[in-house]
Amino acid sequence: MGLLDKASDTSNKTPVATAKPKAVAVAKAKPVKAVKAAKPVKAAKPVKAARAAKAARPAKDRRPILNNTGLPEGYEIATKNARFLAWLMNFVWNFGVLSAALFVSIAGSTPTLPAVAALLMIITNVFVIPIMTGRTLGNFISRTRYITANESKPNPVHGLLVNSVGLMGLTGFGLVVFFMGRLFDDGGKLLPVSLVFLIIGLVLVVVRIIDGRFKSNSDQSQGLYDMLFGAFLVKYVPQEGEELSGIAARLNRMGNYGDSFTQRREKASEKKALKVAKAVTKVTEDADSSDKAAKEESKDKSKDESKDESKDSDKTE
Numbered sequence: 001m002g003l004l005d006k007a008s009d010t011s012n013k014t015p016v017a018t019a020k021p022k023a024v025a026v027a028k029a030k031p032v033k034a035v036k037a038a039k040p041v042k043a044a045k046p047v048k049a050a051r052a053a054k055a056a057r058p059a060k061d062r063r064p065i066l067n068n069t070g071l072p073e074g075y076e077i078a079t080k081n082a083r084f085l086a087w088l089m090n091f092v093w094n095f096g097v098l099s100a101a102l103f104v105s106i107a108g109s110t111p112t113l114p115a116v117a118a119l120l121m122i123i124t125n126v127f128v129i130p131i132m133t134g135r136t137l138g139n140f141i142s143r144t145r146y147i148t149a150n151e152s153k154p155n156p157v158h159g160l161l162v163n164s165v166g167l168m169g170l171t172g173f174g175l176v177v178f179f180m181g182r183l184f185d186d187g188g189k190l191l192p193v194s195l196v197f198l199i200i201g202l203v204l205v206v207v208r209i210i211d212g213r214f215k216s217n218s219d220q221s222q223g224l225y226d227m228l229f230g231a232f233l234v235k236y237v238p239q240e241g242e243e244l245s246g247i248a249a250r251l252n253r254m255g256n257y258g259d260s261f262t263q264r265r266e267k268a269s270e271k272k273a274l275k276v277a278k279a280v281t282k283v284t285e286d287a288d289s290s291d292k293a294a295k296e297e298s299k300d301k302s303k304d305e306s307k308d309e310s311k312d313s314d315k316t317e
Contacts, residue, residue: 072151075234077220078144081262081269083233086138089258091166093137094122122167130159133248135236140251141258143236148229158229165211165223172204 071077078086101114125137134153135145146154146162179198184190211224220232236255 070149071220071232071234072147072149075147075151075232075237078142078233078235079262081265082142082144082235082258083221084265085258085261086136086142086144086233087166088138089141090125090136090138090163093125094167095170097121126160126163126167129251130163131156133251134159135251136163137251137254139236141254142262143255143258144233145236146226146231146233148231154229154231158225158231161225162223162231165208165225168204169208172201172208175201176205 095118097114098118101111101118104111104114130136133140136159139145146158148154175197179194179201182191182194183198207224214227215221215223218227222232226232
């Protein structure tokens with residue numbers, strides 16, 4: 001029995017495995033490479049004398065083709081009264097005699113002399129005077145002028161387009177009315193010449209409408225051609241060293257009539273504004289008084305209702 005007990009004791013004992021410590025591999029530090037020395041910067045080449053002299057010259061101010069940077073300092077946009085006066089003067093001068101010539105032709109006589117006179121007046125106000133002075137008769141009488149952002153005169157093409165806007169619109173309307181019923185011949189065939197003139201008339205009318213929309217939607221009342229050429233219609237301010245002589249001086253004296261006209265229109269507009277303000281205050285006062293009366297009536301009704309309720313409560317008690 002002793003031998004059996006010893007055998008069972010030895011079988012129950014299990015050998016415990018001893019953990020052997022593993023060697024940890026330590027990474028060897030790589031030798032740091034030596035930093036390369038910075039290359040010496042090459043010395044700048046000396047600038048040639050010709051280039052240096054050219055760079056020293058002041059740059060010339062180039063006149064921009066489209067100048068929409070804004071109104072220059074020291075100028076004010078022309079008022080509505082001044083714009084209306086300029087338009088009225090140009091319209092009367094350009095189309096007054098022309099309308100008389102058309103009336104004479106409708107009456108049945110030949111308007112040769114009135115037509116020639118009207119043509120000369122239009123050429124004078126649209127081409128001759130703006131090229132000489134940069135202003136039209138309407139600009140002189142309203143004391144206005146067109147300038148760009150660099151305080152110079154706009155391109156002469158701008159003056160021709162702006163001063164002929166009304167003429168082109170009227171011409172386009174006439175072409176549309178005249179050729180609208182002449183598109184086809186007696187056989188029903190389309191006439192190409194009539195179609196071309198009709199399209200030209202429509203284009204002129206559309207351009208006139210677009211110009212008006214530009215003016216109404218612009219903060220500085222710039223039309224289509226004003227936007228394209230960067231021009232502003234401002235109050236006339238004589239520039240330094242500017243001296244008017246001859247025809248320009250005589251035309252400039254016409255501004256006195258324009259001043260009296262604008263003063264009368266401003267007084268009339270002020271009177272209208274005062275009338276409108278008085279009417280508005282009267283309406284507001286009437287509304288306030290009616291509101292007060294309604295409030296007082298509601299208070300009285302509430303008092304009467306409270307009295308009736310108190311009486312009813314006393315009776316029930």
